[in-house]
Amino acid sequence: MSQLVSLANHGPVAVITIDNPPVNALSPGVPEGLASCIETAKADPAVEAIVIIGGGRTFVAGADINEFAKSISAGKGGGPDLTPLFTAIEDSPKPVVVAIHGAALGGGLELAMAAHYRIAVPDAQVGLPEANLGIVPGAGGTQRLPRLVGLAKAAEMIVSGQIVKAPAALELGLLDRMIEGDLLPGAVAFAQETAAKRPLPRTRERVVETDAAGLAAARDLARKTRRNQTAPVMALEALEAAGTLPFAEGLKKERELSAKSLTSEQASALIHAFIAERAVAKIPDLPKDTAPYPLHKAAIIGAGTMGGGIAMALANAGIDVRIKDTTQEALDRGLVTVRRNYSNSVAKGRFPQEVMDQRMALIHPQLDYAGFEEADIVIEAAFESMAVKKQLFAEIDKVAKPDCVLATNTSTLDIDEIASVTSRPEMVIGTHFFSPAHVMRLVEIVRGKATGKRVIATAMALAKTLRKVGVLVGNSMGFVGNRMMFPYMREAQFLVEEGATPAQVDRALNNFGMAMGIFAVDDMGGIDLNWRVQQEYAHLVKPGIRQPLMLRKLFEMGRYGQKTGRGWYVYDENRKAAPDPEVEALIERTAKDAGIERRQITDEEIIERCIYIMINEGARILEEGHASRASDIDAIYFSGYGFPAYRGGPMWYADTVGLRKIYDKIEEFHQKHGELWAPAPLLKRFALEGRTFAGWDEVREGKAA
Numbered sequence: 001m002s003q004l005v006s007l008a009n010h011g012p013v014a015v016i017t018i019d020n021p022p023v024n025a026l027s028p029g030v031p032e033g034l035a036s037c038i039e040t041a042k043a044d045p046a047v048e049a050i051v052i053i054g055g056g057r058t059f060v061a062g063a064d065i066n067e068f069a070k071s072i073s074a075g076k077g078g079g080p081d082l083t084p085l086f087t088a089i090e091d092s093p094k095p096v097v098v099a100i101h102g103a104a105l106g107g108g109l110e111l112a113m114a115a116h117y118r119i120a121v122p123d124a125q126v127g128l129p130e131a132n133l134g135i136v137p138g139a140g141g142t143q144r145l146p147r148l149v150g151l152a153k154a155a156e157m158i159v160s161g162q163i164v165k166a167p168a169a170l171e172l173g174l175l176d177r178m179i180e181g182d183l184l185p186g187a188v189a190f191a192q193e194t195a196a197k198r199p200l201p202r203t204r205e206r207v208v209e210t211d212a213a214g215l216a217a218a219r220d221l222a223r224k225t226r227r228n229q230t231a232p233v234m235a236l237e238a239l240e241a242a243g244t245l246p247f248a249e250g251l252k253k254e255r256e257l258s259a260k261s262l263t264s265e266q267a268s269a270l271i272h273a274f275i276a277e278r279a280v281a282k283i284p285d286l287p288k289d290t291a292p293y294p295l296h297k298a299a300i301i302g303a304g305t306m307g308g309g310i311a312m313a314l315a316n317a318g319i320d321v322r323i324k325d326t327t328q329e330a331l332d333r334g335l336v337t338v339r340r341n342y343s344n345s346v347a348k349g350r351f352p353q354e355v356m357d358q359r360m361a362l363i364h365p366q367l368d369y370a371g372f373e374e375a376d377i378v379i380e381a382a383f384e385s386m387a388v389k390k391q392l393f394a395e396i397d398k399v400a401k402p403d404c405v406l407a408t409n410t411s412t413l414d415i416d417e418i419a420s421v422t423s424r425p426e427m428v429i430g431t432h433f434f435s436p437a438h439v440m441r442l443v444e445i446v447r448g449k450a451t452g453k454r455v456i457a458t459a460m461a462l463a464k465t466l467r468k469v470g471v472l473v474g475n476s477m478g479f480v481g482n483r484m485m486f487p488y489m490r491e492a493q494f495l496v497e498e499g500a501t502p503a504q505v506d507r508a509l510n511n512f513g514m515a516m517g518i519f520a521v522d523d524m525g526g527i528d529l530n531w532r533v534q535q536e537y538a539h540l541v542k543p544g545i546r547q548p549l550m551l552r553k554l555f556e557m558g559r560y561g562q563k564t565g566r567g568w569y570v571y572d573e574n575r576k577a578a579p580d581p582e583v584e585a586l587i588e589r590t591a592k593d594a595g596i597e598r599r600q601i602t603d604e605e606i607i608e609r610c611i612y613i614m615i616n617e618g619a620r621i622l623e624e625g626h627a628s629r630a631s632d633i634d635a636i637y638f639s640g641y642g643f644p645a646y647r648g649g650p651m652w653y654a655d656t657v658g659l660r661k662i663y664d665k666i667e668e669f670h671q672k673h674g675e676l677w678a679p680a681p682l683l684k685r686f687a688l689e690g691r692t693f694a695g696w697d698e699v700r701e702g703k704a705a
């Protein structure tokens with residue numbers, strides 16, 4: 001019998017425990033172990049009922065995602081065939097009860113739905129999140145879920161990948177009972193209570209009502225929230241079959257669709273994204289046992305958009321936070337925004353008023369440094385200017401306790417220069433949050449040359465506490481995200497000078513899958529801010545190199561973007577953007593004055609120029625060691641810059657296009673557009689050697705052939 005699954009009789013109840021840390025995934029050995037335990041329990045005359053339960057922190061989080069990744073990279077595709085096991089469970093003449101704590105996700109919930117009864121503790125969660133991985137549930141999910149909760153709800157859950165908490169699942173009929181108190185004794189008691197009941201409730205025997213309106217609503221949801229994604233559409237096909245075909249045939253259809261989805265590029269990319277998002281926590285030179293500093297109290301400097309957002313993120317995690325600004329007006333303005341954001345969440349039913357009150361009570365506005373000496377971390381979120389930051393860090397250095405982490409939210413400035421004004425550069429680190437900071441998941445954690453390992457561990461731990469994706473990056477201009485975004489934004493501006501419109505560029509980027517077009521992003525972030533950042537670095541621009549012309553003009557016209565109602569676009573009172581003929585005329589005039597010949601630009605050229613220039617910069621970042629691995633760059637881009645996760649991130653996308661193809665195109669642009677397109681040496685080398693960015697780790701560590 002497999003060690004991953006064990007069997008113990010509790011009187012007449014056989015308890016089968018799955019013990020495959022960390023999340024009891026259905027890795028090789030688990031299905032086999034389960035099958036063997038089920039057979040033993042069935043054959044044992046002393047056993048009247050069977051309980052399946054998870055050991056450790058959770059029930060079963062689904063099929064083993066790492067196994068999927070391995071079989072994809074081996075060019076195999078396909079997942080485990082769990083149908084025979086689940087059929088054996090459903091066929092069992094003795095009742096099978098699945099007892100859930102933690103989560104029953106994907107194959108875990110499919111296992112539970114094949115059992116006769118499902119019970120759970122109140123904080124358990126269930127769902128079929130396979131669409132997040134680009135795959136169709138493949139172990140009966142699309143056939144059994146509609147039989148339990150109805151076609152419309154099943155379709156909504158599968159398309160959205162929504163995780164449902166136990167009380168709601170009970171109401172939906174997905175669970176049979178909630179167990180207050182200890183799960184195991186509760187499950188054994190439940191099994192004894194139901195042992196003699198016949199007939200056994202078998203999910204497959206239930207009838208699915210067809211529901212054209214429910215399916216149409218789910219199709220709509222897929223169009224809106226899963227743009228360009230294939231798995232949700234395929235899952236809907238399988239769900240439709242649940243309403244029209246007998247169970248066995250529906251199951252067969254699902255299996256075919258699931259297998260097909262697993263061989264798609266989108267599944268590879270989304271599985272890569274899942275793994276990449278977790279790999280960021282593994283920092284090559286940071287020993288796993290590096291203890292972070294305790295972090296209970298925080299202080300923030302600057303009550304602007306960023307400072308307020310960071311304060312909310314901290315308060316949401318229960319961290320006490322002081323927030324300082326220089327004037328009462330600035331402080332008041334900041335707090336009004338915080339309060340308004342919270343009130344909106346209460347109005348939308350995200351949490352009750354009392355939660356808002358608790359969070360507000362954790363945020364203490366002030367004009368001085370009083371209490372900063374107690375802070376475990378100070379996060380400076382002031383104006384993006386080196387002079388301002390240096391002055392602030394000199395002040396913080398005087399008040400903060402010795403083991404206080406001194407963090408800056410700078411998005412571009414040199415951490416070492418900021419640290420140089422303190423007496424303890426080893427305590428200084430960058431924590432680059434993204435706006436709105438209480439919502440956006442990414443935090444770039446920027447290590448300076450002196451930053452201590454415990455300080456890095458503390459910032460990483462903070463990101464985890466805030467439920468964000470913390471990615472460690474090096475201290476180069478713009479770090480990783482913005483360093484790649486600047487050339488992307490520059491290229492987009494060149495494209496409009498050469499003949500495209502902002503709307504055409506944004507539409508092409510949207511169609512590619514970017515959450516927002518670059519000009520819409522610029523208008524949201526603020527053209528004034530962008531312009532000031534450009535000014536900060538104006539001295540680095542080599543003379544004679546082409547520079548975009550429009551940003552200065554828009555800035556000088558006071559077209560700062562959404563905040564002024566005009567920028568690249570013009571905005572109505574609901575902040576809806578429309579192309580502005582005035583801007584388009586200005587672009588044409590500007591191009592003419594500069595002698596730029598305008599022409600038709602294709603969407604293909606837009607994508608190549610915007611995305612490949614980013615990839616080229618990513619290759620430089622990798623080679624310089626400013627990101628630990630290519631997948632860290634991907635994680636930054638899909639969690640913070642709206643890059644479509646179903647394309648895996650820019651570096652993964654480059655691998656799928658082929659580095660040789662990208663290099664050839666970049667070389668062509670280099671010839672045509674000059675020095676800004678010089679190929680990154682690493683890209684050139686990898687392209688010519690037939691390598692991929694995913695293989696960078698091995699090359700760097702000298703393990704590759």
Ligand code: 3H9
Pocket residue numbers: 022023025061062063064065066079080081082103105106107108110129130132133136137138139141258278279
């Ligand atoms: C499926 O079931 C297909 C079926 O239809 C059958 C088809 C034939 N496999 O997220 P965390 C690891 S598809 C392998 O940091 P949390 C994870 O990598 C699957 N490993 O913790 C990490 O490892 P490490 C459908 C997995 O508490 C560690 O567990 N299921 C899996 O924040 C901790 O993870 C899903 O999509 C897995 N399935 O969240 C569920 N899951 O420590 C995916 C996790 O080395 N999982 N790991 O970095 C989740 O949503 C979250 O991990 C979970 C825990 C909520 C479970």
